[in-house]
Amino acid sequence: MRRVLVLMLLMIIPALTGCAVTGEVENQAYALVMGVDKTPAGGIDLTIRIPRIGHGDSGGEGAVGKGEPYLVLTAGGDDYAQAMEHLQWAAARELNLSHLNLLIVSEALATGADFPALIREIATTRHLYATAGFVVCEGRAGDFIEGQETLLGSHLSSDISAMFRHYAAHGFIPGSTFADLYYATLSCYSDPTGLWGFPDSGEQAAAAVIETDESSLNAQTRTASSRQYLGTALFRDGVCVGRLDGAETLCLNLLTRRVDAFGFEADGRVWALSSALPPRVRARRDGDKMRIDVSVSLVSENPGDPAGAEAAVARAITQVVDKCKALRVEPFGFAAKAAARFATLDDWLQYDWRARFPEADVRVAVHIATAE
């Protein structure tokens, strides 16, 4: 019996070739950033940025990638699948999307009716693990990627992660990933968001002011980067329907999570604030109407009575809620709380939250405590 088993195992060995065809690291083209554009003819253009192997070894003989550390490749096709096929060819190595840091789509594509189908196609691309940040950019995504540079001489992947962590902690951008967009497109909760990206106008000015939109940010700041990220792209049913500027994005963030530190202008002064706790949201059903009570707790670094600041923050948040109601978009995460008022998903879907949100009674209360 033992001999038979050993013989059987030996016979199986030649068949265990699964690992033989996996690629060596040198044979992989690791895309760090991918851009998706719509061509004038209705096709799809894909642009990727990949690191060049051998770059970075100072003066290393025969380094393959002397010069530019990253390579930008673009390939087009009639649809996403064909463009991806062409990109595989253009990469000349095994295209690997597992380390994708950033997915950028042009505004023209994100506002198109066929974008939801494209989201699903992108999400089901093999080995694209959807952890990438998701950006909607002004102009062509391909051009946006070509202008993206590293600031501190570090790797592009760590540079992007550090930048987004910093921006999200201060409330400049929503903390959205492509997975959030994908899940929200397939499910029945709140609407997804994306980061808003735009090229720097190149004008020179003073220090950054937090409560501002990107045009005044450009006018008042000078940065080393020619690509900026500030604000939010709003989606309804998988289609981009509007934007929030920097200040509005801060209000959105205050309603969805903790913000580490931010400045807010009220009573003629800038208040240095931070979230004490995540916001508390309660939903109550009042007949067919939903009442949402939101309580935002903040801590101020400044001395003095914060009553004026409390009213100003509450007013700003309410304005953002009203703007989203007008756009029939609910990116605040209220849906999950409201869904708790229903027994089953069918009841919840029948209620049609997206259509009912504009009628919802949203009340915002802001409490600011002064730090000791």
Add this chain to the structure above:
Amino acid sequence: MRLEMSRSAASASLIAALTSRLFYGLTLETADAANAGWMAALLGLALSLPSVWLMSRLRPPARRALALPLLVGLALDAACTVECTAYSESCLAFNHVAPVFLMLPLLAAILRCAWLGGDALGGAARIWTRLFAALMLIVILYQLPYYNAGWLMPWFGAGGGGILRAGVRAAGWNVLLAGSAAGICREEIGFRRLLRGLLVSTAVAAGLVALRQMMAPAFTSEAVTRFTRIDTLLTNGRAPLYLQLPMIVAWFGGMLHLMCFESVAACALTRKLLPNVKEGACMALGLAAVFALALLRVSRAVATLKLAPYLYHALTAAALTLWLVKGGEAPCAAS
């Protein structure tokens, strides 16, 4: 006998295998309960208890007869598990490799496991349950900031009908694996020990199903496929990518244990059905059944998919019939 195992080994194996079966079944095989999968696991426990009690009280001749429906169920379920494991390998890394080549290493592992015997499997299960707990602790701690409890709402998910359908599926797996654990044990295992295994497995699986639901919302779109489910299960896109490693180790370790337990139990039950046949031949027969069903991909056949929801009904009906025909007894089982 080499294929049988001690009470404690059977108990540990039951916990390791059933936890994996419930989790993989409720997250991948059936989406009937939507975001109330954890509730279906609890309902499955409640539904399965009378059947498991009945099985544990059957007289020895009746128990021997019960081995036949259990064997059929085990062979089919082990083939399903092999196919699903190969499919998840394909989704993760080996999409360019034919499914049969992904199944062969798994079948080789089963062969080796059966050769080592039931007690070795039980020992491995004891180690695995501890390792699994450590892996899940790492995953849960790192994912803590990303869990969204709101995605468990509405509480009753797809509604009573959906929860009941998923609960019946879960009850089928409970009855199959608890019955097999009783069948593979060389001593009397007793209902109380089986109950403990069912309770632990259900509690862990229900918790894991709920946590998985808090990482990815219930999909209400019709465009959701098995690939989407497995892709969002192993790499949900919201947690850091490095968590893939512990999650994948936990997933494949659990699946490997499940398929080995089911296959070894199939061999042991074959031996019970054919007491005059040598153990080696019974092992060959049991494994041949599992291998043939897996390699022929019977688990993906339309008829199998249609029959799968009736596992609970079939096993309960078999146990009840045997009780009525051959009678039950109240053995003084050590528990």
